[in-house]
Amino acid sequence: MINSPAAISCSNCSVRRLCLPAGLAQKDIDRLENITRRKKLIKAGETLYRSGDPFQNLYAIRSGSLKTVVIAADGDTQVTHFALPGELLGLDAYSSRIHPSYAEALEDSSVCLLPFGHLEILAQQVPALQQQIYSLFSEELRQENEILMLLGKRSADTRLAALLINISSRYARRGYSPREFVLSMPRTDIANYLGLTAETVSRLFSRFQREGLIKVSGRTIEILDLLALSDLAGTHCGYEGEQ
Amino acid sequence: MINSPAAISCSNCSVRRLCLPAGLAQKDIDRLENITRRKKLIKAGETLYRSGDPFQNLYAIRSGSLKTVVIAADGDTQVTHFALPGELLGLDAYSSRIHPSYAEALEDSSVCLLPFGHLEILAQQVPALQQQIYSLFSEELRQENEILMLLGKRSADTRLAALLINISSRYARRGYSPREFVLSMPRTDIANYLGLTAETVSRLFSRFQREGLIKVSGRTIEILDLLALSDLAGTHCGYEGEQ
DNA sequence: CGTACCGTTGACTTTGATCAATGTAAGTGG
DNA sequence: CCACTTACATTGATCAAAGTCAACGGTACG
Helix, strand or coil: CEECCHHHCHHHCCCCCCCCCCCCCHHHHHHHHHHCCEEEEECCCCEEECCCCECCEEEEEEECCEEEEEECCCCCEEEEEEECCCCEECHHHCCCCECCEEEEECCCEEEEEEEHHHHHHHHHHCHHHHHHHHHHHHHHHHHHHHHHHHHHHCCHHHHHHHHHHHHHHHHHHCCCCCCEEECCCCHHHHHHHHCCCHHHHHHHHHHHHHCCCEEEECCEEEECCHHHHHHHCCCCCCCCCCC | CEECCHHHCHHHCCCCCCCCCCCCCHHHHHHHHHHCCEEEEECCCCEEECCCCECCEEEEEEECCEEEEEECCCCCEEEEEEECCCCEECHHHCCCCECCEEEEECCCEEEEEEEHHHHHHHHHHCHHHHHHHHHHHHHHHHHHHHHHHHHHHCCHHHHHHHHHHHHHHHHHHCCCCCCEEECCCCHHHHHHHHCCCHHHHHHHHHHHHHCCCEEEECCEEEECCHHHHHHHCCCCCCCCCCC
């Protein structure tokens, strides 16, 4: 864990407009930076926090990607989110003061630690920050509702198409190509997230490729027919509202 | 819509300890009451708000029950929540300023209107209220994660058992019998919520009855073997964390 | 170079959806 | 009060989608 030099403060973070500082005046960003100095680097496969850990911080992703996973009493797991830079992790721990899920890095990643006690006090003084926190909470609720629809009502191919379109649009929003990207998670995680098996996901990748929708090469995906894929996803695609 | 007499203020509301006033000092409850005077009565089948409506208020349920439903672009719907007294509706509308879902009364119900603008300002001044709002947001996220697990990983019988246990425990928390209750929603809504069909739900009710787990009489459910039913639900039962 | 993990593909099985018919209770108007 | 309507619920027969089990191929890493 390191104390950041000015070089990696919010002000020049590439995802600041997606993250907590969004909508804040410069003087308020300065105050926010005072409590977000601490960073953490985590390697692929390491956990950022575990289920059952006491809630101390929120975590803002600077780079890399993570999955969040809930564990049932019988040991069964459910991947609930694939998180990209600019997104906040840990909000679900507030009420119980215990993390109900764990977060694991899918690749080497860097996160900012946000001590929630400090953030809460600052939010009390800075209405725009307060509003941004509400907004991130609310947006996450809205997204989960869309995923609920996906799991409750959609066929396997629609689910996978929706995930691809979702990831594509989120990369686009971060300045990367929406047409070609590398999935940072294994097939098993995709399957778990979508409520399917790895075999079904694998078969669907093959089928999508056969049908000319995408080109698959291991975890590298090239979208050949974005329109048709979006179509297959319904308009259930933009479940981050970012198409 | 009526202005409440003192008789139906938060202070003597039967669900105040589950609702926004939880954890607030009396003087702060008094201030909260100043902005929560307006009530609304809605009849079974009427909507509290519709998808697309501008976000003005949160709604706290005083009595009755409602469902919240998201509508996909193709018209397909997903029931996302069955809401009981003390619960807050509308949090998911904050970030977009538009309700992404609609809320419909399952029986004649009464709700408190909470103008969010006012609530936000008050929360800025009353840390305990701020914390309670975070808490309700966070708790809702946690619950949605459990439902995700239910829809992603569980069989039809486990899903229905989990719903019954969940409703039972929520009634218990509100001072009603956990062993016998009337479901306020039709089978189709239960099926939609659980990602099943009404036929499957109906068959499961019959099977549970045949197996001596419950007694079904229309929408009246008597739980005969709470232990076995909880067992079937896994411990995925208490997804409101209230068992 | 071999081990371990991940991904793909095939054969078969199972779960729950679909289609269709019938049953039941509540409300409506004659 | 009773036929009639309507909405909700149940049950059965059939079907399809996705799961399971199993074998095999590729790639990365020690």
